[in-house]
Amino acid sequence: MNNIKTFTASNMAQAMAMVKAHMGSNAMILHTRSFKQGGFLGFGAQTVIEVTATVEDEKPRRRKTTRTPRPALNAPTRPPLVGPSNPQPMAGDLIRRTYAAALSEQNQQAQQPQQNYENNSTFNPPQPIITPPPVHPASHRPNPVQPQVSKTQAKESARTTESAKQLAEEMQAVRRMVERLMQQQASRGEEKPADLPDQLFDQYMNLLKQEVAQEIAQEVVTQVSHRLTEKELENPAKVRKAVRDAISEFIPAHHEQWDLEPTGDGRPRTIALIGPTGVGKTTTVAKLAATFKLKQAKHVGLITLDTYRIAAVDQLRTYADIIGIPLHVCNTAAELDSAVSKCSGCDVILIDTAGRSQRDDPKLEQLKKFVDTANPHEVHLVLSSTCTQKVMLEAAKRFSDVRTDRIIFTKLDEAVSFGVLLNVSKQVGKELSYITTGQEVPHQIEPTAPLRLADLVLSGELAS
Structure with missing residues (x-):
């Protein structure tokens, strides 16, 4: 049975913290959205983040009891069930050891035939030791209370066996995932993650968790392993900083910040924003206009072609006024x-x-004619970070004919993870100009800084 709860907070990081505090680290996010609350005409309104999450109910644990059944007279004492003597390994150690075990087996396959997994695995769960009931002579039969004890032990044995079976199934699933990953890497001749030092391996697994593409994650940790000494690779802080620096090198950000470069042709710097429906172009244009006017003291001209939506024109007119x-x-x-x-x-x-x-090819062709008429110095493709990687890459490909030369990522406050942004940035190869982190005008927009985006990828949280 699932528990479904909805949490609201002022930012995504706070909302996720509430989910974790109330539902635990195993909670699964079902839906996120943001909306404005209060204010007037979009000004002074507070952004509210709403997160809906669920978590599987844990199976009820058997109530512990301190009462011990009294053995029957002359009945031999039965040894207790023996469970695993060692504590369960932590998840990170478990996966790391699975990598090592899979790598070892892969290297031995050429010398010896493949053995059955149950006999070969490093992670065979310990089986419960069940002592068979003693055989009593007819003259020394135990008291009738003894069958009740046997029934209790049988139930406990069944539970232990079921738990061990479940652990074995989970480890087999992890093992299959690891082997597939290693086979893919072997086919490309890549260094295997099992060869990485512990601290770097942890960073590698974190990148995969944040949905960074495997080839990018592999390239990042390979660069770091070559840049740091063996001793430095044992230092978690130095490893994380090196990974952060390596990630930033994959981000082709534009470095002009808020400064406007001279155009060289005597015209005002002309900037056009294009993109799919619903990615936040109008709000982003309003943020840019307000920033250049109020913070940079620039003389700004505003043009809209979005006459299909009356609300969009009215919204922009309100901001302009x-x-x-x-x-x-x-x-x-x-x-x-x-x-x-x-x-x-x-x-x-x-x-x-x-x-x-x-x-929509006809509409894209019409858009291209508009852009050619305006002849802008910059054409920014606006992509929502709430979209899947496939959708963003398809949009980038189709809009490339409209003179796209830069990318704006919007709605980072609604993104589930930021690794996808790194993947898209590398594949598209266009400079990143701005990111937006909410709907407030003129706030919550900033020039893309490579180290800032690298921090988002590593932490998975939008810190202000």
Whole structure:
């Protein structure tokens, strides 16, 4: 039976902490969402994170009792059931030893025939030792209370056997996963994780847990193993820092921060945001406009092509009125060309486009014509970090024809893990410009810093 609970907090890290505190580390996230609460016209509203989670109920434990049944007169004392004498290994040690065992067997397969797993495994769970009941002579039969003791011992034996069987099944599943992983690595000639020092191995497993692609995780730990000395590899802090630095090198971030580079053609720096529907383009444009106007004291021109959604135009117009910048609404390429000309005296022009399905070729072609008309210096593809890696990669591929040269990751506050962002960044190969961490305008947007994203990947939490 599952317990399903919903938690609300001001940020994702706090919400996840509440889930862990109330439901334990085995809780499974079913759904996350964020919404605004309070405020006026989007200003001053508080972001609320809602997380729904579930956890399997544990099987009820048998109540312990201090009462011991009194043995019958002249009945021989039966030895107690003997369970495992050693404590269960921790999960990390268990997996590490499984890797080592699988590697050892893989190296021995060429010299000797494959043996049965039950006889060969390093992790055969200890079987309970059950002493058979003694045979009593007819003249010395035990008291009738003895059969009740035997029944109790039989139940305990069944429970112990069931627990051992369950452990064996779990270890076989881990073993199969490890062997598949090792076979994939062997086919590519990669160094096997079992050869890694303990601290580096732990970091490798953490990267996989955060959904970093296996080949990237392998490359990261390989680089670190070559950069650190044998003694440094025993230091957890130094290993983590080296892994963090290596991850940051995979992130092609743009380093201009909030500064606007000279355009070289005498035009205002023109920035267009494109992307699928619902990724947060309009809110991101509003954040950029407010930041350049209020924090950088720039003269900003705002253009929207998102006339398909009346709410989007009204939302952007409200923001434009509050921060005191002009908004131009365009339906055609000619209107767009005129609006760009009217903004010629600005420092920066921001263009919000309508969301497009990456599979709608006619709409993508229309978007391409708009972008060609505006001739922006930067075209940012906006991707939501709540999407799967497959969806983000498909969007990046289909929008590449629209002169995309940079990536914005939005909704990091709703992301389940950040390893996917690293995978997409490496595969797409475009510079990362900004990340957004909530819906508040003008806050919760920041230039992408490689070390900042590396920290997110390692910790799995969005720390402010």
